Amino acid sequence: MITLSSIRAAAEVIAPHVVRTPLLPFGSGWLKPESLQPIGAFKLRGALNALARLEDRSRGVVAYSSGNHAQAVAYAARLHGVPAAIVMPSNTPEVKVEATRALGAEVFIVGITERVQRAEELVAERGAALIPPFDHPDVIAGQGTIGLEVLADLPSADVVVVPMSGGGLISGVATAIKSIKPEVRVIGAEPALAGDVAASLRAGQLVRWDPVERARTVADALRDEPSELTWAHISAYVDDVVTVTEEEILGAVAALARQARLVAEPSGAVAVAALAKLAGAGTGVAVVSGGNIDPALLARLLAA
Numbered sequence: 001m002i003t004l005s006s007i008r009a010a011a012e013v014i015a016p017h018v019v020r021t022p023l024l025p026f027g028s029g030w031l032k033p034e035s036l037q038p039i040g041a042f043k044l045r046g047a048l049n050a051l052a053r054l055e056d057r058s059r060g061v062v063a064y065s066s067g068n069h070a071q072a073v074a075y076a077a078r079l080h081g082v083p084a085a086i087v088m089p090s091n092t093p094e095v096k097v098e099a100t101r102a103l104g105a106e107v108f109i110v111g112i113t114e115r116v117q118r119a120e121e122l123v124a125e126r127g128a129a130l131i132p133p134f135d136h137p138d139v140i141a142g143q144g145t146i147g148l149e150v151l152a153d154l155p156s157a158d159v160v161v162v163p164m165s166g167g168g169l170i171s172g173v174a175t176a177i178k179s180i181k182p183e184v185r186v187i188g189a190e191p192a193l194a195g196d197v198a199a200s201l202r203a204g205q206l207v208r209w210d211p212v213e214r215a216r217t218v219a220d221a222l223r224d225e226p227s228e229l230t231w232a233h234i235s236a237y238v239d240d241v242v243t244v245t246e247e248e249i250l251g252a253v254a255a256l257a258r259q260a261r262l263v264a265e266p267s268g269a270v271a272v273a274a275l276a277k278l279a280g281a282g283t284g285v286a287v288v289s290g291g292n293i294d295p296a297l298l299a300r301l302l303a304a
Contacts, residue, residue, distance in 0.1 A: 001232060002137050004179035007144035007172060010049040014142060017048055017079065023153045026260050029275055029284035030157075032150055035264055035291025039071040039099070041221075042143060042169060042289050043133070047072035048079075049142030050131045057082045060128040064088070064115040066220050067096030068290050069133035074103035085128065087119045093220060093294045113211050134168025135227035144172025150285055151180055158282025161271040163289050164188040164197050164241070165222040167230030173287070174237035185281070188234070188241040189274035191217035191249060196225050197234065198241040206231050218246055221267035221290060242274035249273050254301045256288065265293040 019038070024031045034042035047069065051061060060083035063073040070086040077084035084105040088097060089112040101107050110118045123130045132139065146169070150160055160177055162170040174186040190198055194214040199207040206226065214223045226234060244252075252269035256262045264272070268290040275286040 001236070002141050002144065002172065002175055004176060006137065006141040007148060007176050010045070010138070010141040011145040011148055013052050014045055014048045014145065018044055020149060023150070023285065024260060026272070027276070029286060030154060031260060031262070031272065031286055031288050032146060033262055033288045034146065035262060035268055035288050039068070039075050040290055040292045041068035041072065041268070042146060042287070043068040043072035044075060045145055046139035046142035046168060047076045047131060050136055050138040051076040051080060053138050054129050057129055059126055060084060061131050062087070062119050062122045062126070062128045063131045063133065064119040065133050066223060067092050067100070068221055068292060070096065070100040070105065071103060071292070073131050074100050074105035078104050085122050085126070087115045087122070089115050091215060091220065095294050096292050099292065112215055133224070134166035135229055137229070140168050140172040140230070140233070142172070143169045144176040146287060147173035147176030151177060154283070154285060156283050157184055157285050159185045159187060159278060159284040161187045161189050161242070161275045161278070161284060161286045163222060163267060163270045163287065164190055164234070165194070166224035167197065167226040167234050169287070169289060170238060171230045171233035175233060178237045185239045186237060187274065187278065188238050189271040190241055190243050191219045191222055191270060192243040192245055193217040194219070194222055195243045198243050200226070200231070201235070201238070201241055219249055219267040219270055221265065222270060242277055244270055244273040244277070250301055252276070253293070253298070254304070257298065257302060262288060263291045263293060263298065264288050265290050
């Protein structure tokens with residue numbers, strides 16, 4: 001389990017390289033637009049903290065990712081002048097694959113159930129360091145810096161809604177918020193088609209969904225499942241989970257573009273869709289986790 005002190009230490013490490021994103025009014029609540037980060041997603045925070053703390057990065061780094069963590073690790077590796085090899089599943093949107101390559105990373109495309117195995121093979125072959133997308137305390141601590149910023153900018157917040165998949169983001173944010181202001185409710189947001197964490201909280205233990213089943217959702221960055229480490233944080237700190245439909249997710253993407261002038265990918269809009277279901281819960285903040293959307297999809301949503 002990470003601590004508030006590790007999150008505060010991460011904030012100092014990453015501060016020169018990330019955007020301290022503002023809180024923006026939206027409807028009756030607020031948005032934390034991590035889509036404004038240099039790589040278009042919150043993942044930069046965790047990748048920068050984890051890579052900076054590596055004892056040996058001389059042989060480069062390896063990561064596996066559906067897109068945003070891939071870009072974050074590639075960006076951080078380029079910053080430190082080390083090579084990055086990224087394993088991405090075959091259902092990753094092309095816009096994320098090309099963005100990762102543009103940052104100088106070597107990209108390997110594999111089947112949706114093969115990315116962890118291929119990443120471990122690359123680590124063994126090259127002697128490189130693995131930076132997982134969520135199952136690492138330094139990654140979680142980096143993501144938790146979002147929670148510090150939310151409470152610093154809006155001490156009156158009653159509810160913070162965070163998208164969840166592997167659980168690194170909500171683990172860090174919830175740890176920060178509950179350590180500083182335990183009465184603030186931390187709510188997870190999931191696509192109903194990948195609602196394994198909601199099912200796990202109801203069951204009181206981790207419930208595993210088939211990867212092919214989770215892959216049905218348009219929210220491609222939310223198709224993972226928690227690790228034992230992130231589940232420990234979720235079960236300790238997360239108050240509830242709200243699931244949203246595919247129609248609600250896509251509607252939130254369009255609303256963010258039209259009303260907030262923010263470009264969000266479907267995964268990044270899930271917390272916004274969930275916050276809309278929490279009317280009467282008090283002052284709410286939704287984390288817009290990423291904005292790396294397929295341009296054709298955005299065009300279709302705006303034209304609808």
